[in-house]
Amino acid sequence: MNKLPRLLSAATLSIPLLASAATTPLEIEIGYIGFEPDHGPVLSNILPEPADAGLKGAELAINDSNTTGRFLKQHYTLHARSTDQPDQIVPMTQALYDQGIRLMVLNLTREQLVAVEAELPDDVLLINAGSQDNALRTEQCIPGMLHSMPSRAMLTDALAQWLMTKRWKRWLLLEGQTPEDRAYADSVARSAQRMGAVIVERKQWSFDTDLRRTAQKELPPFTQTDEYDVVVVADERGDFGEYVPFNTWYPRPVVGTQGMSPVVWHRVVEAWGAAQLQSRFEKLADRWMNGRDYASWAGVRTLAEAVTQTGETDPAALKQFILSDKFQLGAFKGRKLTYRDWSGQLRQPIPLTHPRALVSQSPQAGYLHPVTDLDTLGFDQRESQCSVKGDS
């Protein structure tokens, strides 16, 4: 009954562009490097971040690409390496390069991305699927690097647009103690200024208060400031932020890294065919797909889509195609995704979710832009010094 073995021989090509590839399968090897750090102790550790966040997304994208590749005589292989040791990152990447791998998706921090790029020769195409760092998209651009992970600014702009459409313009900003928390809070402050909101006070949760008391006792006085419409939390690793909702001095909503959050991806996104991506992922990984998984998935799919459309595997040719107006990525966010040809950033809508439902998706209606409304999120061309197109 099952005709699977006969399928491969029966599949023929109807696309002249790719006809030359029909005789021998085109082998596409993609590297994946993941940094899986220990996030340290947190107050709320009920739902820990999965260790293989990112990796599973890359694996799913390889599976998806091979299903397509079967019909085009293309075969994709993932060479995945993960570590919790920062000093292993560069040697691991170098080893992949020495194996001949020129296409890589990197789930790394900003410092690691900089080190990797500095070490490798120029004949590679690197996609950042790990760092949301704003500087990488503005003044500390890494030559030639693409970013499938949104910047923090894209997330906080998405949040700010929604808050402004609600006319919630007075924000209390609470931040944790890590550099990431500070970066998120800075990004929130930038978005507030950009959209015309007012930060009534910016406070750091130092947690050097009386530890014998609970969050329920601590947070109301901590949030007793000038009146605000909403509390914005910047606590990326989820230390204290989970305790802010319902414990604020004024009865106000909580948004940001906790409460209602702008996210890269979440289980509650199910429109635009996303339900199918979610169920494929759950079958593969036995857990929900998160933002890191999505960014790695999008990174691998970007490379594969460019190979499918051009029939090429040369990194420079692929990069040129990806940054051209011919490239489009179907990525379950309701519209085609493209890359900004200055910063190499993947444009994408940002879902706003609470733990059990999708609240909205930005860009919000009414935020207009001469090129695309997606460019109202994050840094526009004139705010960025990057020139990814010109880089080798």
Add this chain to the structure above:
Amino acid sequence: MYQPPFLKSLLIAAMLATPAAHAATAYVSNEKDNTLSVIDLDTMEVTKTIEVGERPRGIALSKDHTKLYICASDSDTVQVMDLATHKIIANLPSGEDPEQFSLHPDNRRLYISNEDDALVTVVDTETHEVLAQIEVGVEPEGMAVSPDGRWAVNTSETTSMLHWIDTETHDLIDNTLVDQRPRHVEFTKEGDILWASSEIGGTVSVVDVATRQIIHKLTFQIRGIHPDKIQPVGVKLSADGRYAFVALGPSNHVAVVDAKTYEVLDYLLVGRRVWHMEFTPDQKYLLTTNGVSGDVSVIDVDKLKVIKSIKVGRYPWGVVTLD
């Protein structure tokens, strides 16, 4: 005037048993309500709501119009409903997550897209036997069998291809690469041309069946609507060969296309997120399913005007009509 008594009682019995049998009727699947809405096409009102399996999406009539096939996606089955009694009389082994399907002109072989499994399953509707499973691209969706019964064409959304399946051997013969996320395929009555919509690509490809090559690509522009929101899904061709109607998803419009010159003649504003469509049996009206607004718009085909919207269940998806 004399009326034979038996005829009268027959008439009454028929009225009691199948109130829908007289007027033309539409059935609409409501994806998030697990129901079908039954619309009386004379009054254009919902007369009945029928509970079916989970997440009903694609629906199709048997060629003799006695049965309705329903893709109950989350129940992993294709249900068979007897239209006289509105009872589910069988569950076909459809493979996992059936989404859309197409019935072969032989009225037996049902070609089903299994969205989660990258498969097309062929089921014999009489013996309930799985005849073949054919591996296709990621997220198979649209399905159409050519009028002469030779081809079954499947679209795979993430692979962005049309897969041409030979219905004699159930082998995959050819693939046509189209723009991103192909959703729906529709053969002309003559079977020489295939229309294929690409939701994310924003285009409709017109494909020559003999060569399986794209001969024309339609694009759409609606004033005041961002091009990314113009997402073609359903395509319906009028029986007289004059028009093609293309449902444009979240742009909330249906494009009217001259089926001969491929010129876009007009855009009709309908409900929100319009996906699938069907003509009434007399071809006078076209019904559209509008998922987000939860209603069906009625388009007058002669006047090219939207004349009514009919509230149905949550997330209406598929629609069929019969006399």
